Structures are given as structure tokens and as C-alpha cells.
Amino acid sequence: MKNNHNITLNNINKSYQKGNNTVVVHDNFNLTIESGEFVALMGPSGLGKSTLLHLMGGLDQPTQGEVIIGTQRIDNLKQAQLTQWRAENIGFVFQSHHLLPVLSAQGNVELPLALTPLNKKQRQEHASYALELVGMSERANHYPKELSGGQEQRVAIARAIVSDPHILLCDEPTGNLDRKTADEILALLTQLNRDFGKTIVMVTHDKKAADYASRVINLETYIFEPKNIEVGERL
Amino acid sequence: MNTSLKTGHSLLTNMRQAKALTVINFKSFPQRFVASMVSILSIACVAAVILSVLAMTEGMMKTLQRTGLDNTVLVMRAGATSELQSVMFPVEVNILANNQKIIKNNEGVAQVSAEMFVNAEVAYISNVGGIKQATTTVSLALRGTSNATQKFRPNFRLVEGDMFATGVRQLIIGQAVARKMPALRVGKVITLGGAQWKISGIFSDGNSVFESELWADIGMVQSDYRRGNTIQSIRLALKDINDLPTLEKEWQEDPRLNIRVQTEKKFFADQASSLTRLIRWLGFPIAIVMALGAMVAALNTMYAAIASRSKEIATHKAIGFSPLAISTSILCEALLIAFVGGLLGILPLYFAFDGWTAATQNASNLSQMMFNFDITFLLIIKTMSLALFIGLLGGLLPAIKAMRLPVTEALRD
Numbered sequence: 001m002k003n004n005h006n007i008t009l010n011n012i013n014k015s016y017q018k019g020n021n022t023v024v025v026h027d028n029f030n031l032t033i034e035s036g037e038f039v040a041l042m043g044p045s046g047l048g049k050s051t052l053l054h055l056m057g058g059l060d061q062p063t064q065g066e067v068i069i070g071t072q073r074i075d076n077l078k079q080a081q082l083t084q085w086r087a088e089n090i091g092f093v094f095q096s097h098h099l100l101p102v103l104s105a106q107g108n109v110e111l112p113l114a115l116t117p118l119n120k121k122q123r124q125e126h127a128s129y130a131l132e133l134v135g136m137s138e139r140a141n142h143y144p145k146e147l148s149g150g151q152e153q154r155v156a157i158a159r160a161i162v163s164d165p166h167i168l169l170c171d172e173p174t175g176n177l178d179r180k181t182a183d184e185i186l187a188l189l190t191q192l193n194r195d196f197g198k199t200i201v202m203v204t205h206d207k208k209a210a211d212y213a214s215r216v217i218n219l220e221t222y223i224f225e226p227k228n229i230e231v232g233e234r235l
Numbered sequence: 236m237n238t239s240l241k242t243g244h245s246l247l248t249n250m251r252q253a254k255a256l257t258v259i260n261f262k263s264f265p266q267r268f269v270a271s272m273v274s275i276l277s278i279a280c281v282a283a284v285i286l287s288v289l290a291m292t293e294g295m296m297k298t299l300q301r302t303g304l305d306n307t308v309l310v311m312r313a314g315a316t317s318e319l320q321s322v323m324f325p326v327e328v329n330i331l332a333n334n335q336k337i338i339k340n341n342e343g344v345a346q347v348s349a350e351m352f353v354n355a356e357v358a359y360i361s362n363v364g365g366i367k368q369a370t371t372t373v374s375l376a377l378r379g380t381s382n383a384t385q386k387f388r389p390n391f392r393l394v395e396g397d398m399f400a401t402g403v404r405q406l407i408i409g410q411a412v413a414r415k416m417p418a419l420r421v422g423k424v425i426t427l428g429g430a431q432w433k434i435s436g437i438f439s440d441g442n443s444v445f446e447s448e449l450w451a452d453i454g455m456v457q458s459d460y461r462r463g464n465t466i467q468s469i470r471l472a473l474k475d476i477n478d479l480p481t482l483e484k485e486w487q488e489d490p491r492l493n494i495r496v497q498t499e500k501k502f503f504a505d506q507a508s509s510l511t512r513l514i515r516w517l518g519f520p521i522a523i524v525m526a527l528g529a530m531v532a533a534l535n536t537m538y539a540a541i542a543s544r545s546k547e548i549a550t551h552k553a554i555g556f557s558p559l560a561i562s563t564s565i566l567c568e569a570l571l572i573a574f575v576g577g578l579l580g581i582l583p584l585y586f587a588f589d590g591w592t593a594a595t596q597n598a599s600n601l602s603q604m605m606f607n608f609d610i611t612f613l614l615i616i617k618t619m620s621l622a623l624f625i626g627l628l629g630g631l632l633p634a635i636k637a638m639r640l641p642v643t644e645a646l647r648d
Contacts, residue, residue, distance in 0.1 A: 051643075059553060059642045080557055087555025094646065098550040102262040112554045114255035115248070159554075171646075 091160030252560030282580025288518030351379030379456030396436030409446030533629025573626020
């Protein structure tokens with residue numbers, strides 16, 4: 001059964017103060033991303049791609065407008081409610097993986113599960129499964145410094161999916177990787193979208209990376225390029 | 236995966252999250268250990284100073300509290316606040332001793348001890364390890380005592396040598412004096428007021444302040460110090476201590492007497508409070524200034540820790556850790572720093588100085604008083620609590636800052 005986890009941005013205005021000037025990032029911006037889509041947000045720096053991602057993930061609030069995920073309006077939630085909502089619904093993948101150096105791959109992936117009522121054994125099982133999905137089972141006990149850039153990003157993806165969120169928000173996930181490794185990561189994201197129905201929103205500068213998406217939104221020209229959407233089952 | 240992954244934001248959930256983050260902080264603490272050293276050492280210094288002050292006052296209090304008996308009345312000249320300031324005459328001793336409320340033996344002799352108290356300049360040649368050192372001069376309390384004196388010191392024991400002989404220049408020294416000045420041993424000849432005295436023995440008195448004194452025959456002390464037949468204090472054993480107010484009134488109204496009456500216990504308790512007050516007034520302000528410095532150091536360390544980990548904290552927030560859990564884990568790290576600092580301050584002091592005999596100038600009788608550094612478990616707990624309190628205050632503002640850290644900015648930097 002397909003759940004409604006559509007991402008809806010209604011009449012979004014986002015501006016911030018820089019000295020005495022008000023910088024307008026988005027003015028009356030509207031966008032809907034349906035459950036199960038793999039969307040690439042493209043465009044040059046400074047157009048507010050990451051800002052949109054942060055608004056969708058509840059890391060930032062719009063100056064005006066509504067951010068609705070599924071049936072839940074999130075732009076007016078309190079911080080404590082937002083963090084809880086985020087823990088249950090959103091997985092983040094960053095350009096810099098932001099793995100904790102003192103934890104092994106397994107430990108890093110288990111971290112979000114500390115927010116759940118799972119016991120230690122269950123947390124280990126979930127984390128092992130997530131690492132298996134991203135092809136990192138063999139490296140479960142390795143620390144980030146012992147992993148390559150691509151492997152670190154795979155672990156970061158495992159961390160993002162371990163608590164089975166509906167939505168993955170990826171901010172330049174292949175920005176620091178070579179072409180071959182980037183393609184492997186993008187193939188992995190495509191697999192998560194296709195086989196497990198994850199809604200993926202990916203910010204990228206890379207046209208080739210955007211080709212993996214089912215829809216590309218170019219913020220510079222604001223051109224939407226729809227593709228066919230196939231929705232798989234969740235984890 | 237059918238297990239529910241619903242989170243929650245109850246206090247329990249927050250604490251579970253805080254525990255997970257604290258474990259991570261502790262794991263990475265060795266990486267920040269050197270950077271945290273300034274605050275660790277500052278807190279260690281504060282803990283050491285506070286513990287020293289507390290141990291000194293505790294040691295002094297115990298020494299003075301162990302001194303004096305409840306049913307013993309100490310009589311001195313009116314207006315005298317110490318035995319040194321007092322002067323009394325034999326006729327007064329007789330009037331006091333004849334009172335019916337004083338304990339008398341089978342022969343009808345009252346239990347009374349007339350005592351001399353002199354601040355003596357003691358000169359001796361220190362002789363450590365067989366090598367003669369320079370002459371040392373020190374102010375010590377010399378008490379002229381009689382046979383009755385020991386009845387007022389039930390804990391009195393000769394631990395070495397013999398009792399002094401009457402009519403000759405012999406004296407016994409308290410074991411606190413012997414401990415502090417190892418050159419003073421049985422058989423040693425020392426100079427007091429220009430005359431040669433021989434140490435005949437060493438005594439103990441239940442670690443009371445009397446162990447800081449030299450005791451000799453009252454007649455010899457009166458003679459050597461040209462005091463005629465005057466004495467300085469009288470100790471009387473009352474049949475019932477509750478009679479003291481009546482007795483005091485009676486003596487105050489007696490025109491032949493001009494005296495001050497109090498229990499011996501109260502006399503030493505007052506001395507204890509005035510001595511320890513002095514230490515507190517000197518010690519605590521220093522400790523407070525140092526504590527403020529340590530707090531600023533802790534504050535600085537934690538701010539630096541947060542600045543260097545802003546991305547990590549932002550990632551935790553993005554993952555879904557609550558701001559409360561994040562700030563709690565920061566506080567826990569500040570407390571860890573304080574705990575390590577507290578231990579570094581307490582343990583060396585405990586192992587080096589617990590039971591160590593220190594000496595101080597007793598302002599009321601101008602002579603040295605020996606006491607032991609007494610580092611009790613309670614004092615350790617008090618000191619550690621203070622260290623943790625400094626850590627808590629030092630970690631509070633950084634914890635609030637971490638709580639409010641804007642995730643988007645931190646991730647973008």
C-alpha cells in the first residue's frame with residue numbers, strides 16, 4: 001500500500017538578514033514531490049537548493065508559507081516535536097558524511113536507533129541489515145579513518161536508512177567522490193528508491209548525477225523534467 | 236523489519252538519547268584531554284586549596300574539641316581571654332577550693348589544679364641523621380603542672396621516658412611536638428629562658444591541644460620565669476556541672492575574687508572557632524577567586540569543544556537527537572572534566588598529607604599549636620561536590636549554546 005508522504009511546499013518565502021540587507025532566497029515558491037519520487041534539485045550555488053532541502057527536513061523554517069509532509073504541516077512545529085518527527089521520517093545524507101570518528105561503521109549506523117525503543121540486540125540487527133543493504137557488511141567493524149570516501153558515504157547512507165524513514169534528503173552526496181564511486185552511490189540511491197520506495201530528494205551540481213533521478217528540478221530555469229516513477233516496497 | 240521505530244520525547248527518551256551521546260563524548264574525550272588540561276588543572280588547584288582549608292580547620296577543630304572536660308571549670312583573671320593573659324594568687328585558689336560544690340577526696344582535699352602557662356622560647360640544636368644542624372628557636376607553650384593536673388587529663392599517658400622530677404629542670408613534651416620536631420627526644424637538653432632543661436619523657440593526651448605543650452614542675456617554672464607564687468589558671472572539678480551558674484554568681488559577688496569562670500570545654504571551643512574563622516577568612520576568599528578562574532577555564536574549554544564539534548552536534552540534531560539530550564551530554568562532559576580535576580586535586584593531597592602534623596601560631600597564647608591534617612571522607616565528598624559544581628556552572632552556558640546551535644549554518648560552514 002502506498003502511503004502519502006508527499007512533500008508539499010506552498011507559497012514559500014525564505015529570506016534572511018545579512019548586515020543591513022535582507023537577502024531573499026525564495027519568493028512564493030511552490031513545489032510538490034510525490035511519495036516514491038527520486039528528485040534532483042539542480043542549479044548554481046546561491047539559488048537555495050540546500051535551503052529547500054533543510055525546509056523539507058525541518059532543519060529550517062520558511063519566513064512565510066507552508067511545508068507539509070504527508071498530512072503533517074511541519075513549519076509550525078516546536079523544536080522538540082520537529083526533532084522527533086525528523087527522527088521518524090527523514091534520513092539525511094550530506095556531502096561530507098559527518099560520521100563520528102570514534103565509532104565504527106556499525107556504531108555510526110546504530111546511532112539513530114538510540115532514538116528508538118529498540119534494545120541493543122535489535123539495534124545491532126537493524127544496523128547490520130542496513131550495512132548489508134549498502135554493501136558494507138564486511139567493513140562493519142572498521143572506523144571511518146579506515147574507509148575510503150565512497151565507503152564512508154555508503155555507511156552514511158546506511159545511517160540515514162537504518163530507522164526506515166520515508167524520505168531521504170541528500171545534499172550533494174557525490175560531491176566529494178570520483179566518477180566511478182559517485183556512480184556506485186547513485187546506483188545505491190536508485191536501488192533504495194526503486195526497491196524500497198524511499199522518496200529521495202537530492203541536491204546536486206552534477207548533470208550525470210541528476211540523470212539517475214526520476215525528475216530533475218532546475219532552480220535556475222525552474223524547469224521540471226518528469227520521468228516515470230516506479231515505487232517499491234519499504235524496508 | 237516490523238519492530239516499531241517510533242521515537243518519543245519523554246524525559247526518559249531524552250535521557251536515553253543523552254546517555255548515547257555522553258558515551259560518544261566520553262569515547263572522544265582522550266582526543267580533547269590536552270585541550271581540556273587548563274580547566275582540569277584549574278579545578279584541581281581549587282579542589283586542593285579548598286580541601287587544604289577544610290582539612291586544616293577540621294584537624295584544628297578536632298584537636299581543640301578533644302581538649303577539655305565537661306565537668307571541669309577553668310578559672311582565670313577577669314578580662315583574660317587566654318591563660319597567658321591571666322594571673323592569680325594562692326589565696327584565690329584556697330577560696331575556690333574550699334567551696335562545697337567542688338569534688339574532694341577522702342582526706343577532704345579538693346580536686347584542683349593550679350597551673351602556670353608560659354610562652355617559652357625554646358632553643359635546641361637539631362641533630363638529624365647524626366649531622367649537627369644549626370640551632371633552632373621556636374615558641375612553645377610551657378605548662379607548669381602539679382600532681383593534681385593529671386586528674387584533669389584522663390587521657391594522659393607517658394609514651395616514652397619518665398615523668399619529670401620535681402625541683403629539677405626536667406620536662407616532658409607532648410607527642411605532637413615530638414612528631415613535628417624529631418630532634419626533641421628523650422634525654423635531649425634544650426634551652427628555655429636561658430636555662431638548660433632535660434627532656435625526661437614524651438606524653439600523649441588523646442590528640443588534644445595539650446600534646447602541643449611542654450610540661451614541667453610548676454615550682455621550677457615559677458622560679459625560672461620569676462613569677463613568685465602566682466599562677467595563671469585554676470581547674471576545678473565540680474560535683475555537678477549544673478551548679479556552675481549558681482557558683483559563678485556566688486563567686487562574682489565575692490569581693491575577694493575577681494575572676495572569669497567557664498567550662499574548660501567552652502574555653503577550647505571558643506579558641507577553635509576563632510582559629511578556624513581566621514583560616515576560613517583567609518582561605519575561602521582565595522578559593523573563591525580560584526574557583527571563578529576555574530569556572531571561566533571550564534567555560535572556555537567547553538565553548539572550544541562545541542566550536543570544534545559544531546558539525547557533529549548539527550549532525551546529531553539532523554538525525555533527530557533532541558536539543559535537551561545534546562545539552563545534557565555537553566554538561567556530562569563538563570562534569571567529567573570537573574571530576575578528573577577534582578580527583579587530581581584531592582588524591583595527591585590525600586596520599587601526601589592525610590594525618591600530616593602541621594603547626595600554627597595560636598594567636599591567643601602566642602605559641603605553636605600542632606594539629607593533624609584530617610582529610611575525611613566527608614571532606615572529600617564536599618570538595619568533589621564543589622569541583623562538580625564548578626564544572627556544572629562552566630558547562631551550563633556552552634550547553635545552552637549547543638542547544639540553540641543553528642543546524643543549517645553549522646552544516647554549511
